[in-house]
Amino acid sequence: MTEPRLPGDPSLPDLDLDLGYADPPPPPGMADRARRQGLALRRRRRVAGAAGLTLGVCTLLAVGSTVIRTGSQPAPPAGRGATAVSPTTPGPVRSTGSAQSPRPSGPLPPVGRTPPIPTASSVPGPSTPPSDCTFAVLTVRIGTSQGAAGHSYTELVFRNSGARGGCTLYGAPGVSFLDANGRMLGFPAQKDTSQGGSKQVLLAPGGTAYSALGIPDPGVYGGPTASVCSAGQATQLNVYPPNLRQSVRVPLPSAISVCTTRPATATITPVQGGRMP
Amino acid sequence: MAAGAQRAAAERTAEEEFTEFVEGASRRLLHAADLLTGDRARAEDLVQNALARTYARWSHVRAGNPEAYVRRAMLNGYLDWWRRLRWRELPLVEDAGGAAPELGDHAVDVARRDAVQRALAGLTRRERAVVVLRYWFDLSELQIAEELHIAPGTVKSTANRALHRLRQSDHLVQDHRIGRTGGTP
Secondary structure, rough: OOOOOOOOOOOOOOOOOOOOOOOOOOOOOOOHHHHHHHHHHHHHHHHHHHHHHHHHHHHHHHHHHHHHOOEEEEOHHHHHHHHOOOOOOOHHHHHHHHHHOOOOOOOOOOOOOOOOOOOOOOOOOOOOOOOOOOOOOOEEEEEEEEEEEEEEEEEEEEEEEEOOOOEEOOOOOEEEOOOOOOOOOOOEEEOOOOOOOOEEEOOOOOOOEEEOOOOOOOOOOOOOOOOOOOEEEEEEEEOOOOOOOOOEEEEEEEEEEEEEOHHHHOOOOOOOOOOOO | OOHHHHHHHHHHHHHHHHHHHHHHHHEEEEEOOOHHHHHHHHHHHHHHHHHHHHHHHHHHOOOOHHHHHHHHHHHHHHHHHHHHHHHHOOOOOOOOOOOOOOOOOOOOHHHHHHHHHHHHHOOHHHHHHHHHHHHHOOOOOOHHHHHHHHOHHHHHHHHHHHHHHHHHHHHHHHHHHHHOOHHHH
């Protein structure tokens, strides 16, 4: 059992694997929820334990009484005793299930979580996040496309389809390309601030904002020095709107070839109000 | 009377300890769960359930190493198909609105996360677990073997296979290299 891990042990290469990235903060009230859930779990266990114990005692009594009743007959009761035991053995298992089923362990009600309900007039103060549109109201689609030298720009349109209030977007979305099988192609788009930095965009109900997705043309990278861009056919985009950790897949109107190698990574601008000019 | 008060005080500190522990450890655990599941909502469920299990046994756990206990509970939830089934049935917390004020621009974060997740996506559950224990929790082979109830040799071969695949997938390595040289290769 003594197996020291040598630093240069070839069997476990000391690859400097960096698994870190910025996380959103933990959701509030984790401890409280764990408490509620844990108490329910404990209660359930106790119920199950008590049920098991009762059943065990019953089984013992039953077996005991069978043995006592049939004590005078040596041969047959062994068999009968065995049959008396066997149906009860699945008992505790079943009782565990029934003790659990009525309590679908759903102690995760969104108590205390008060999502900010923005109104069209209120530009969020310092306490609200700069970007608070969620998928409750936000829809994403592909808008217009423009060609340029070596690039095409595709408009990602964010629309507030909610009826009640406005919400805000701030910053660039996370965008990556998916092939027909839903596998990711190449690298996610890099933020491009050359057209302007991040600013907060207020989306009134029905309002739109856009981000321009710059897609390098793989053909351009086929030159003598750059045999580096191998291309793949993307049929949809995976889009994480600013500040959201959930993505939406947006089908592309037609498959486009994208570079799957580094030098020609797609770019994405921060969200701007209105539509792409 | 005095004994009752004392007991109440002890319980209160146990509660406080639990809250403190959760606040201190949840970020790290959530990150690990995110690495395992590749999905933030599922990661939160996984950690939440592990914490609940920990709380249910808190009076025993607090004396030992709570983080190890939660980690174990989490890995059990992740690796054990039976528990996995039940865990899937739990309602997901729709936490899309979970406010994250400091994350205004997260294209780069997302890119980084995507690279890591994409590299990990090709691994089996056990390989993923070994990689996360080794490179996120920084455990030794031996500790991993104990944690997962497998032989040290199995840990070694699993890690080896996992790293081989990570190399092949290239996302992580390339991303890392880029990160270090600062942009253009």
